[in-house]
Amino acid sequence: MPRVAKPKAAAPAKKAVPAKKAKSKLYKMPEKVKEGTVFTDLAKGQWRIGPSIGVGGFGEIYAACKVGEKNYDAVVKCEPHGNGPLFVEMHFYLRNAKLEDIKQFMQKNGLKSLGMPYILANGSVDVNGEKHRFIVMPRYGSDLTKFLEQNGKRLPEGTVYRLAIQMLDVFQYMHSNGYVHADLKAANILLGLGKGGAAQAYLVDFGLASHFVTGDFKPDPKKMHNGTIEYTSRDAHLGVPTRRADLEILGYNLIEWLGAELPWVTQKLLDVPLKVQKAKEAFMDNIGESLKSLFPKGVPPPIGDFMKYVSKLTHKQEPDYDKCRSWFSSALKQLKVPNSGDLDFKLKAQTSSNNNLSPPGTSKAATARKARKIDSPVLNSSLDEEISASEEDEEEDKSYRKKTAKKVTPSARNAKVSPLKRVAPAPAAESSPPGRKRVKTEPKSTPKERATPKTSPKPKGTPKASPKPQTPTAARLRTPNAKINFSPSISLRGRPGGKTVINDDLTPQPRSKKTYEFNFELDVSMDANVIVNVKRKKKEEQDKATAVDSRTPSSRSALASSSNEQGSPVTRVNLRKVNGHGDSSTPGRSPRTPAVTVRKYQG
Ligand SMILES: Nc1ncnc2c1ncn2[C@@H]1O[C@H](COP(=O)(O)OP(=O)(O)OP(=O)(O)O)[C@@H](O)[C@H]1O
Numbered sequence: 001m002p003r004v005a006k007p008k009a010a011a012p013a014k015k016a017v018p019a020k021k022a023k024s025k026l027y028k029m030p031e032k033v034k035e036g037t038v039f040t041d042l043a044k045g046q047w048r049i050g051p052s053i054g055v056g057g058f059g060e061i062y063a064a065c066k067v068g069e070k071n072y073d074a075v076v077k078c079e080p081h082g083n084g085p086l087f088v089e090m091h092f093y094l095r096n097a098k099l100e101d102i103k104q105f106m107q108k109n110g111l112k113s114l115g116m117p118y119i120l121a122n123g124s125v126d127v128n129g130e131k132h133r134f135i136v137m138p139r140y141g142s143d144l145t146k147f148l149e150q151n152g153k154r155l156p157e158g159t160v161y162r163l164a165i166q167m168l169d170v171f172q173y174m175h176s177n178g179y180v181h182a183d184l185k186a187a188n189i190l191l192g193l194g195k196g197g198a199a200q201a202y203l204v205d206f207g208l209a210s211h212f213v214t215g216d217f218k219p220d221p222k223k224m225h226n227g228t229i230e231y232t233s234r235d236a237h238l239g240v241p242t243r244r245a246d247l248e249i250l251g252y253n254l255i256e257w258l259g260a261e262l263p264w265v266t267q268k269l270l271d272v273p274l275k276v277q278k279a280k281e282a283f284m285d286n287i288g289e290s291l292k293s294l295f296p297k298g299v300p301p302p303i304g305d306f307m308k309y310v311s312k313l314t315h316k317q318e319p320d321y322d323k324c325r326s327w328f329s330s331a332l333k334q335l336k337v338p339n340s341g342d343l344d345f346k347l348k349a350q351t352s353s354n355n356n357l358s359p360p361g362t363s364k365a366a367t368a369r370k371a372r373k374i375d376s377p378v379l380n381s382s383l384d385e386e387i388s389a390s391e392e393d394e395e396e397d398k399s400y401r402k403k404t405a406k407k408v409t410p411s412a413r414n415a416k417v418s419p420l421k422r423v424a425p426a427p428a429a430e431s432s433p434p435g436r437k438r439v440k441t442e443p444k445s446t447p448k449e450r451a452t453p454k455t456s457p458k459p460k461g462t463p464k465a466s467p468k469p470q471t472p473t474a475a476r477l478r479t480p481n482a483k484i485n486f487s488p489s490i491s492l493r494g495r496p497g498g499k500t501v502i503n504d505d506l507t508p509q510p511r512s513k514k515t516y517e518f519n520f521e522l523d524v525s526m527d528a529n530v531i532v533n534v535k536r537k538k539k540e541e542q543d544k545a546t547a548v549d550s551r552t553p554s555s556r557s558a559l560a561s562s563s564n565e566q567g568s569p570v571t572r573v574n575l576r577k578v579n580g581h582g583d584s585s586t587p588g589r590s591p592r593t594p595a596v597t598v599r600k601y602q603g
Pocket residue numbers: 001002053054055056057058059060061075077085137138139140141143187188190204205207406407
């Protein structure tokens with residue numbers, strides 16, 4: 001499981017330590033529970049706590065056994081009372097995962113098993129004086145990350161298709177109850193235990209489960225980018241829970257399990273959700289070509305069919321689960337892999353045209369090359385190479401990340417990316433939320449179907465190679481002296497419109513005639529006033545830092561005049577509201593996350 005953000009080790013502690021704030025002011029990690037402790041649930045059932053068997057981004061999971069019984073065949077998931085995810089998860093279970101309902105669904109759909117967990121009990125308990133919430137669930141086996149790690153980040157093709165079918169079953173169940181999962185990934189898929197258990201995979205972690213939308217597609221800044229960044233769907237990037245989003249998330253996972261690397265992983269974009277979002281838009285807009293790039297020896301047919309189908313679904317459309325499953329079961333027949341018996345995680349010789357076994361086209365470099373081809377041009381701004389975070393800003397960033405850092409998948413861990421990964425949900429709207437978490441980016445336009453910011457032009461036809469190194473601006477930015485220090489909590493992206501011109505002619509010292517032009521747009525991923533620090537790195541005594549508070553127009557004019565008075569190079573800062581079309585004139589948008597154009601020019 002992803003545990004980069006966790007402040008405590010997964011191993012069970014011998015002694016209890018006081019609850020620390022997790023990487024968030026809003027979520028705490030739980031107190032350690034001593035082995036042998038007995039929890040009493042709301043129905044007065046008693047559960048003896050065994051060893052810790054897992055730590056997630058929010059809570060800890062212990063093996064548990066019903067008092068009076070011998071087997072630790074249950075687990076207790078425990079989190080401080082104020083934490084949202086377990087609250088959401090518990091309510092999801094209580095409403096939608098009754099054993100009786102699950103059985104009924106299986107019967108109706110002719111299923112022998114279904115990878116849908118259920119809740120055995122729940123309650124509240126004081127641990128070291130801190131009130132905790134706990135749920136009790138059946139205990140399952142290993143999660144898929146173990147097998148991916150063993151197999152060099154891939155799974156046997158037949159197993160991938162079997163898992164796809166099983167996860168589609170679970171989605172169908174959840175969707176039929178009005179909910180989406182929104183966070184499928186290897187770490188949240190556990191094998192069953194016991195005899196025959198390994199034939200079925202279970203989808204766990206309903207901390208992000210929410211009602212899917214049935215009305216208009218309205219981006220919700222409070223939920224934008226929720227999920228695990230590698231797999232977050234385009235809809236989830238916009239904060240809109242949809243059924244097609246679950247399928248898209250599944251698709252990204254299937255691609256990875258088949259041994260290909262997702263372009264936004266290859267390009268190391270994971271720290272900047274907006275870039276990942278754009279990469280996904282570009283990827284899905286031209287899914288045929290995108291997949292060919294990832295699978296140069298031939299796109300596995302069910303993956304091609306499935307992803308194309310997903311790319312065409314509308315946001316309200318109920319997926320045709322049967323159709324999707326049929327693609328995977330046909331492929332299984334072709335591979336002569338029975339869709340029954342234990343799931344097989346041993347890689348064997350290549351059985352179909354996909355790239356499962358170390359194909360040349362999926363080497364890291366090759367994948368990177370291919371990924372660049374399908375990349376949206378705006379993603380490749382060479383600004384990334386020139387920008388660094390100042391120390392003070394890093395401090396700011398740390399506190400921001402404390403609020404946002406949640407889940408990181410193993411691949412993200414390996415890539416040593418920031419813990420800004422899964423973003424937790426605010427608890428379900430219909431229940432009173434114990435600990436809300438808000439993560440914000442600029443509000444997008446309200447799209448009919450799906451919003452794509454104008455700054456990310458959709459590729460038409462075959463995507464072209466990125467213009468990154470070729471643009472004059474980009475080339476100038478490569479000059480080592482050209483550097484902007486800014487808080488990495490604010491993402492920066494190339495944008496054809498707004499630009500910053502730093503005219504070096506203003507410097508009162510002998511200077512070069514170089515001109516640096518920066519094109520960027522600030523994407524502020526938080527609900528806050530924005531301070532833009534424009535710092536010119538020159539000789540020490542001439543260093544000037546200018547702070548601009550974006551709250552009011554008056555502060556903007558104050559800035560311009562104060563800059564002039566001090567005789568420093570004039571810095572003009574234009575703030576404007578952004579809508580999804582990059583049009584500043586449209587009224588009615590929130591002013592909280594403005595795009596900022598900073599222009600330095602000869603006064
Ligand atoms: N029912 C279960 N049986 C056995 N192990 C489990 C069970 N549920 C969870 N685990 C283990 O605990 C780990 C964390 O679980 P889970 O994902 O539910 O916690 P979390 O706090 O929501 O984590 P995160 O949100 O960071 O993914 C899992 O990866 C798995 O190893």
